[in-house]
Structure formats: structure tokens, C-alpha cells
Amino acid sequence: MTEEVEQRELKAPTTYEQQIQKFKDRKMEIESESEAISILKRIHYYRFTAYALTFKQDFSDNYIEGTTFNKVYKHYLFDAALRNHFMEIVEYIEIAIRSQVSYKLAHNYGALGYMDAANFSNPLFHQRFIEDLHRSIQKQRREVFIVHHRENYQDRYPVWAALEVSTISMMSSLYKNLKIADKKAIAREYYPSRHVSYRELDNWLHVLTVFRNRCAHYSRLFNYRIPITIRYTRNDESLKLDKAFLFGAILNSKYVIGDRSMWSSWVTGLSSLIEAYPEVDISFLGFPDKWDDLLRNQ
Template sequence: MMAFNKPAITPEQQLTLLQQRGLSILDRPRALAFLQSVSFFRLTSYMRPFQVNAQHNFIAGTGFRQLAELYDFDRRLRLLVIDAIERAEVAVRGHISNHMGTTYESHWYLDAKHFKNNDQHNRLLDEIRRKQDNELRDYHRECQRIDKLKTDSTRKAKLKQKRQQESYARHYALTYSTPQLMPNWAMVEEITLGTLSHLYKNLSKDSDKKAIARGLGLEAPLLESWLHTLTAVRNICAHHSRLWNRELGIKPAVPKSRRVVWPDYLRNGNGNLHTRAAVILPILQHFMIYCAPHASWKQRLAELFNEFPNTPLARMGLPNDWQQDPFWQII
């Protein structure tokens, strides 16, 4: 352990430092504007593949434009990924709600028999209860502000009614006394993706998990694993973190059955590819085929890669000819 002694330096000094390390900067004003919008620290993770030693010297011929383009590619890749995750997430919520609600009634999730782990079940109930309590608290605060307005009582009543309808969690708590918590179809929309992933994993009956997965063209172990993976990837994208050459801390399951179409370069390739973007993209494409086949996601993904032909694919786990794999030819 040692004391930290690195000084803060200005964007102009940062550019000079990069030049001293061998980075070519042809348009200094433009590079400076980029650093003022994207911090030096954020950009460092995109520099590392182009640096050769502990002194952070750059490979000869590396230019600032390469770094900026790589950053822009990654930013736009995250936008595409988060778009697909949103569609997949909404679809999974719907399939869980539709199957479990019609099979076991509106408040099935209140009964512990539907879950394997009681502690996880209690955490689910606590999350929903907390959501309703927070909405009630906010509603009462808003009503207090409305009461202070200089307007007539009829207008105040209308404003309070409008505030009540702004959230179903709020509406349910103000309207119904039993059951205490909201119905299944509202519950699955209120919980986070992480909680949704745990809910699915914790379902007690394999037959329910299989029925839900089947509606998404998957086997239950795959859906369970992929939900866990998408939760991690969503967090990366939501925090604007690097995705391009990210190595996931988890390894999603891959299809063992030929019933689930999968890229040949992943079936036959190095297992290390299963922790990089190489595995994220086909997972999302599978969901898009079942959830949003007319969204042109695959086409937009190909257009992005074609627009940035110099993106180092190997660090994503992708072979140069990945787009020609039969998996990506499926309409």
C-alpha cells in the first residue's frame, strides 16, 4: 500500500500527456473538445488495448481519432443493446404474469408454496410493500401541497384524484384493503429486472418455468441464466460503462439442444467467448425474434458494425465473418 499522489490536470495537459506517450493527435481543438465532453478517466479503458507497457505508451501509429471512434461505437452499441433488453424484459414480464396469473389467480405470489426459497419470497413481498408505502407517502405529501393552493375545493379534489391515478401502486393502496398488496399483473411491472430474474428462478414448479420459457422459444435453464445475464448487461449499459471488450463476471448458459438456434462460432468456438459481447448479441437477437420481429434490430446492429469497420472484433469474441453465420441469416 502507498499514498496516492497523482495530481489533477486540465484537459489541455491531458492531451499533452497523451502525445508524450506516443498518441497521434492531428486535430488538437477537436480532441480537446472531446476530452471536455468525455472525461480522460472514462476514455482510459478504451486506450488500454493500444498501450504496450506500464508507462502507458501507445503502439506506434495509434491516433486519437481511433479512440474517439471506438468510444462512439461502444456508446451506440449500448443504446442498441438496452433497446433490445427493454423489449425482452417487457416480454418476460408479460409471459410470467399471463401464465402465473391465469393458472393461480390474481394474487398467487402472496402464497409461499409457489416459491422454493422463503427468504427470497419474503424479499419480494418486502419490495412490493415498500413500493406501495413509498407511493402512499408521496401521495399524502402531494395532497398537503394541494391543500395549500389558493383554489376551490372542487379543483383540489380533482387534483388529488389525478395524483391518485398516476401510479397503480398508489391507486391500489388507496382503493383496496384486501389483499394488502397489488395483483400479479401490476407486481411484475413494478419490480426490477434483477428481482424479476430471482422471481423466475425461485418458482417452485418446473412445469411453470417450462411453460413460461416455452412461450419465448427457450428451455427453462436457458431463460433463468439469460435473465441473470441481461440484468448484469443492463446495469453496464445504464451506467454508461464500457461494453465493447467487457468480460462479464458471469457465464450465461448456451443452448445444448439444436431446437434453439445458436451461432456456430459459439457452439464450436472457445468457451471464453461466452463471457463477452459475442454471447450477448445472439441472446438479444433470440429475444427479438420472439418479442419484436419487426423492430429491425438485427439490421440496425449490422449497420452499426458496417459504419465502424475498424472496430477490433476479436476483443468482443467475434470472428471477422460473424455476420455470415447462419444464425444471423434468420429473418
Template structure:
């Protein structure tokens, strides 16, 4: 006999949602009017991800927590995601720029289309990537870049153009398909204080982390499922902590080509921590996080 499915919960008005929190779940609310406004603009289910650590086994809130405290954490998470995405954008552009330049000089503008320029074991992945590129062309016929190259070059595109159409994740896959010798040479030309094995691990994870941030995933009190290699520097030893939000920020800052943007991130973190009084440990921040990030800012980038 099949197990019976549980019945879906009934939809609630915003006013009833607030009453449910206050009466049924015993949540303290300092300003009911403001709380109602929050529920009207932020999905109840989205907010619920931030209070799972503040309820007992009966789903009742602990007496010390308030709606305002939970919303403060939620807002900090939102600001943090925005700051991280801003830096990742520059990290991504730098990676794409240096990869396209190295590979094109080594194998020609369209050398990426020849599977003999990649690892022998990567033939299937290479075939899938070329299909992805063709799909992008076919699905975006009105894209000005695609239209221009179809008219003038019969649809052929050099790598430095193609790479702008590919997602961060697909570019990290392209790097992983390169021969170890090419990875080593590219990293030597574009980075310092780091080997290609770390670069491969880091960019794969950063692509994942960017998606987490873009899709509003919670960063507070989370152990990220994707693990990076542990990277020890003279100023920081992660000591097996490669799944915290702080470790991801640390790695992103290491690969940040925009020093001023990195400094701005640190300043904004200081400001937000003071304003919200969020528990930094829930993000994996060590006590000397500011000093670590200041020294990590662009530590692995070599622009000369």
C-alpha cells in the same frame, strides 16, 4: 507499520489533459481542436478504459494508434449499448408479460404472496422479494399506480401490476423461485426450441448485461464475468464462448419478440462496422455473424 497511501493525482484542465496525452504519453492526435472538444464532453477517465490495450508497460501509446481511432471505438461502444438496451426492453416486457399471465392464471392475482406456491427452498428469497415490493410501495407513495391500488384495494396489487414495478433482476429471481414444474409449463406456453434451464440462466445474465449497458460499461474487448449456459443451434455453435459480448447479443436476439427490431439491429451493426472499421473480433463476432443473428432473430419466441 501501516503502508503509506499513494497521493491522489492532481486535477488537470482539459487543455493540460490533451498535452499530457500528446507529450507525456506520445499519443498521435490528428485534430487537436476536436480532441479538446471530446475531452470537454467525455470524462478522461471514461475514455482511458478504451486505450488500456494500446499502451506499453511504460504507459506510452503504441506508434500505430491515434486519438481518433480510440474515440471511434468509444463511439461505437456507445451506439452498441443503445441498440442492445432497445432490444432488451422488449425482451424484458415479453418475459414479464408471460410470467405474470401464467402465474396469475395458475395461482390467482395475489398468488405470488403465498410462499407455498414456490419452491420449498426459496422461502427466504420469497420473503425478501415481498419486502422489496413493500419498500417500493412505501418509497413511492405518489406513484399513480401505487396510489390507485392503495385507495381502491387497500394497497393490494395483482401480479401483473407488481411485475411492472419490479426490476428485470428481481423478476428473474421470481422466476428462479418457481417450482420446476411451473417453469417448465410457463416456458412451454411462451417459448420454443428451449428449456426452462436455459431461460433461467439467460434472463439472470441479461439482467446483469442490461445494467452493464445502462451504466456505460465497456463492451469492447471484454470477457463478461457472468456466464450463461452454452446454447447450440443448427446455425451456431458457441463452442465454450459464453462470455463475449457477441454471445450476449446472440442470446438476446434468440429471445427477441420484435422481429423488425432485430432486423434493424443487424442493419445498424452492418452500417456501424463499415463506418468505424472497429475490430469485430474484440466483441467476439465470428466471420458469419450476420447470418447467425438473422437466423437467431426470435428463434425461441412462440407467439401464436
């Protein structure tokens, strides 16, 4: 006989005033109740409290002494700005890996060689990729280049056109499923001076996909621990960096971004962003001491 599991009652909805009182009951200082309510009307209570969790006392529902509503709100604003800034890295890498993989596939197997499972490591993974690709093509069926190939080439798309509708998640899966010789060739040809192995690149694309998806859904980066282990280069392993926070993805990105001017400018922008929010403890994002030097040094 199956034992019935007792279901807990869901919490009842609360008014903005009740939400403010909850914060106050848990020892959070509210500088201005009217301003706090105005913020909660735009950022609902459940999302806001995700940022407040960092400031909870151990083994208590109360907040650490000195925690204010505005301090938590500053963390929210910082996180939103950081997501936008980080997406500049993702865009650069996503476009670059599309170019590199499509070039390798085209020259090794021909314009339509990506359709043949024999050119990849795992046929099942290849089938899933092709299905995802077809769905992406259908979603963007009104794009000029898709209409062109549908009307003039019997709905056939060369790899350099097909991958234009792929996401970084799809590109991560595609790179992972390349033959090892092809993965090694891409790492060797495009990242020779940085000694990036195909295993590292495989991991980094996966990591970027997870963080990118959080950014796309406006999810929290602050104090977020990624559910996969971030790999580092052999030299960086000696730094004993955390392997689950955003800084790992940022540090590894410096090896993938070939435009040094762009990278330097991006790091400068990151530094300015952090300076604008002195309330934020960036160690909760995995940032170590002298993080700026680590990002700028080659």
C-alpha cells in the same frame, strides 16, 4: 500485532493540457489538441482512457503504433450507439418476461399468490423480492394504477399490476426462484420451437441484467468481459463462441424475441452501426466471423 498497510498516494488532478501531454508521452497521436481538449471537457479523462486501454502495448504503458486520439474517440461513440441499440432488445425481453411470469403466477396461484413464499423455491429469495417490490411501488407511488389500487383495494396489487414496477434484475431473480415446474412451463409454452430450456433462460436473464445495468450507467461494453459464464443452446455450443462478451447475449436474444420482423430489423440496424465504424474491431465484443448469418439463421 497487526502490520500496517502502506497507503499509496492518490494521483494529483491534472489539467486538460497535462492530460493531452500524457497521451503524447505514451505515443498516442493527437490530431488536434484543441479538439481533443474539447472532447475531454465533455468526456472526462478517466472514462476516455478506459477505451484507450485496448490499444496499450503488452508490458508497456505506451500505446500501439498508429493509435490516435480520434480512433479511441470513435470507439467511444460506437459504444454509446451500441448501448442504445442493445437496449431495444432489453426492453422487448423485459416486457415479455413480465407478461409471461405474471400470467403463469396469476393462473397457478391467484392474483396475490406471488406474495406467498410457499409458491417459490427459496423463501429467503422470495422475501428479498417482495422487499424490492415494495420499494419500487413506493418510488412510483404517484403512478395512476398504484394510486388506484392504494385507494380502492387497500394497497393490494394483483401480480399483473405489481410486476409493472419491477426491473429486469427483479424479474431475473423472480424467474430464478420460481418452482422448477413453473420455469419449465414458461420455457415450453413461450419458446417451444427454439428448444430453450429453463436453465438457459435463467442464465440469459441474468446475463441481460448485467449488460442492461452497464447500459443504464453508460458503462463500457467494448472489450468488457462479463463476470458470469454465458450459456448457449446445445447447437450453439458447437460453435465454440466466447462465453463472456456481449455477442453471447445478443445471439441468445434471438431465441427469446418472438417477433421475427422486429428481430430482423434490429439485426439490420446493428449491421449498419458496425459498418459506420470501420475502425472498431468487433472481435473485442465477442463477434465471430459471419456473425450476421448466426443472428439471422433460425
